[in-house]
Each structure stands twice: as C-alpha cells, then as structure tokens.
Amino acid sequence: MGSTSDKISGKANELTGQAKQAVGDATDNHSMERKGAAQQAKNVVDKS
Numbered sequence: 001m002g003s004t005s006d007k008i009s010g011k012a013n014e015l016t017g018q019a020k021q022a023v024g025d026a027t028d029n030h031s032m033e034r035k036g037a038a039q040q041a042k043n044v045v046d047k048s
Contacts, residue, residue, distance in 0.1 A: 010046060016036075017039035
C-alpha cells in the first residue's frame with residue numbers, strides 16, 4: 001500500500017485529468033480531452 005503522499009498525488013492527478021477532459025469536452029478541444037485521459041490512465045498505472 002502506498003504512502004499518504006502517494007495517495008494524495010494520485011488523487012490530484014485523477015482530478016486534474018478529469019478537469020482537463022471536462023474542459024476539453026466543453027470547448028471542443030480534443031487535445032485537452034486526450035491529455036486528461038492520459039493523465040488519468042497514468043494514475044491507474046501508478047496505482048498498480
């Protein structure tokens with residue numbers, strides 16, 4: 001199990017990724033959506 005700082009960092013990455021996806025969707029910015037999805041995927045990989 002990860003340390004508390006790792007968990008906080010992971011949650012921050014997840015939330016930032018979600019925000020990027022939402023902004024990208026709202027502004028029709030596909031690049032921003034992809035960056036958000038990639039950031040969230042990185043968080044999933046880091047958890048394993």
